[in-house]
Amino acid sequence: MDVRHQILTHATRLFAEQGYDGTSVQEIADAVGIRKPSLLYHFRSKDALRENVLAEMLAHWNAVLPGLLLKASTEERFDATMRALSEFFIEDPDRARLFLRETLDRPEQMQGMLARFVQPWVELLGGQLERAKRQGLVRPDVDPQAYAVEVITMAVAGTAVIDTLQTILPDDPARGNTRTRHARELIRVARSSLYTENEGDN
Amino acid sequence: MDVRHQILTHATRLFAEQGYDGTSVQEIADAVGIRKPSLLYHFRSKDALRENVLAEMLAHWNAVLPGLLLKASTEERFDATMRALSEFFIEDPDRARLFLRETLDRPEQMQGMLARFVQPWVELLGGQLERAKRQGLVRPDVDPQAYAVEVITMAVAGTAVIDTLQTILPDDPARGNTRTRHARELIRVARSSLYTENEGDN
DNA sequence: CCTACCGATCGGTAGG
DNA sequence: CCTACCGATCGGTAGG
Numbered sequence: 001m002d003v004r005h006q007i008l009t010h011a012t013r014l015f016a017e018q019g020y021d022g023t024s025v026q027e028i029a030d031a032v033g034i035r036k037p038s039l040l041y042h043f044r045s046k047d048a049l050r051e052n053v054l055a056e057m058l059a060h061w062n063a064v065l066p067g068l069l070l071k072a073s074t075e076e077r078f079d080a081t082m083r084a085l086s087e088f089f090i091e092d093p094d095r096a097r098l099f100l101r102e103t104l105d106r107p108e109q110m111q112g113m114l115a116r117f118v119q120p121w122v123e124l125l126g127g128q129l130e131r132a133k134r135q136g137l138v139r140p141d142v143d144p145q146a147y148a149v150e151v152i153t154m155a156v157a158g159t160a161v162i163d164t165l166q167t168i169l170p171d172d173p174a175r176g177n178t179r180t181r182h183a184r185e186l187i188r189v190a191r192s193s194l195y196t197e198n199e200g201d202n
Numbered sequence: 203m204d205v206r207h208q209i210l211t212h213a214t215r216l217f218a219e220q221g222y223d224g225t226s227v228q229e230i231a232d233a234v235g236i237r238k239p240s241l242l243y244h245f246r247s248k249d250a251l252r253e254n255v256l257a258e259m260l261a262h263w264n265a266v267l268p269g270l271l272l273k274a275s276t277e278e279r280f281d282a283t284m285r286a287l288s289e290f291f292i293e294d295p296d297r298a299r300l301f302l303r304e305t306l307d308r309p310e311q312m313q314g315m316l317a318r319f320v321q322p323w324v325e326l327l328g329g330q331l332e333r334a335k336r337q338g339l340v341r342p343d344v345d346p347q348a349y350a351v352e353v354i355t356m357a358v359a360g361t362a363v364i365d366t367l368q369t370i371l372p373d374d375p376a377r378g379n380t381r382t383r384h385a386r387e388l389i390r391v392a393r394s395s396l397y398t399e400n401e402g403d404n
Numbered sequence: 405c406c407t408a409c410c411g412a413t414c415g416g417t418a419g420g
Numbered sequence: 421c422c423t424a425c426c427g428a429t430c431g432g433t434a435g436g
Binding site (some may be wrong): 226227228236237240246247248 | 427428429431432433
């Protein structure tokens with residue numbers, strides 16, 4: 001029924017898998033089961049389709065991520081929040097792949113989106129970490145913004161390529177499958193590199 | 203004089219910046235200053251050109267990285283090795299971008315390359331970390347292979363997108379420029395999430 | 405290393 | 421949402 005939504009779904013998947021330049025309008029139309037000019041009736045150009053795909057992805061992120069990040073203020077909630085953040089990406093690796101591709105393909109455009117949607121959260125988190133540092137809860141040598149960037153990079157890029165890493169990070173009866181091992185180590189690295197050590201941990 | 207080398211250099215740059223599908227043979231020929239059929243005399247197809255670009259990049263990595271990684275055995279040398287590893291990528295972000303793009307575009311092919319060239323080093327590092335764990339030098343909850351994957355992901359993906367992150371991670375008189383802040387925090391996160399804490403640190 | 409040229413596919417439009 | 425069609429560009433070849 002809702003053809004527009006079908007087009008967006010297939011376009012998202014194909015752009016994520018093959019890239020924007022590696023995907024033809026014909027290919028997307030075939031996946032939906034309509035003719036190419038019919039697709040171009042719903043989206044006036046391939047570029048307009050790309051912008052709608054990104055807007056849909058961004059809308060979903062803005063509906064979910066702020067709630068997640070606001071909870072990360074205290075150490076107590078850190079693990080749960082990181083787990084939720086990791087699960088958010090792992091749940092649909094295509095989102096992470098698309099995000100990474102757009103960052104590589106259109107750096108200036110992505111710079112604008114980062115400034116509008118990611119920057120505020122990095123600043124908020126940075127302020128919280130600076131305060132935690134003064135209280136001695138967080139390591140004194142942490143660079144809050146840089147830390148946030150490293151963790152986001154690990155989460156997004158790690159999820160985008162995780163299926164390719166099966167050989168290097170195989171399923172292990174003692175440690176879980178590839179995705180579990182990635183998610184657990186991501187959280188462990190993020191956590192243990194942030195907080196000062198004390199007997200109360202773990 | 204050496205036209206083949208000129209072609210490879212320009213192709214590497216353009217593939218890294220715009221992707222394989224986003225770059226035409228014509229565009230590469232223009233950059234070199236020859237006609238398209240002349241380029242296709244040196245490389246029989248666009249695909250053959252891509253394979254040569256990758257082979258050249260891999261040859262360079264295999265000449266430099268093993269020496270770097272072999273030094274990372276003791277904690278004492280850890281910082282110097284991580285710094286060299288980080289500088290290796292930062293020195294030419296196009297290499298990191300190309301590597302990331304190929305991982306997204308051709309996952310099966312990249313899986314083979316990872317198995318041949320990266321897997322052995324991850325295994326070696328894994329063995330060293332397991333031994334260090336038994337000696338109490340390394341945190342008991344580290345998953346050595348997963349740890350290696352997270353650090354490599356941070357180094358490669360971080361370098362690939364670093365120029366786009368200027369807004370989020372601006373130059374700071376007290377903390378250095380964007381690249382410095384990324385490199386320093388990468389090393390700090392990798393180091394502090396690996397070793398157990400003791401008075402001798404820092 | 406060049407000129408001249410190929411069929412196939414690209415994104416997009418006219419008109420219904 | 422379709423058929424029919426457009427000019428431009430794609431990777432690649434013939435022949436010198």
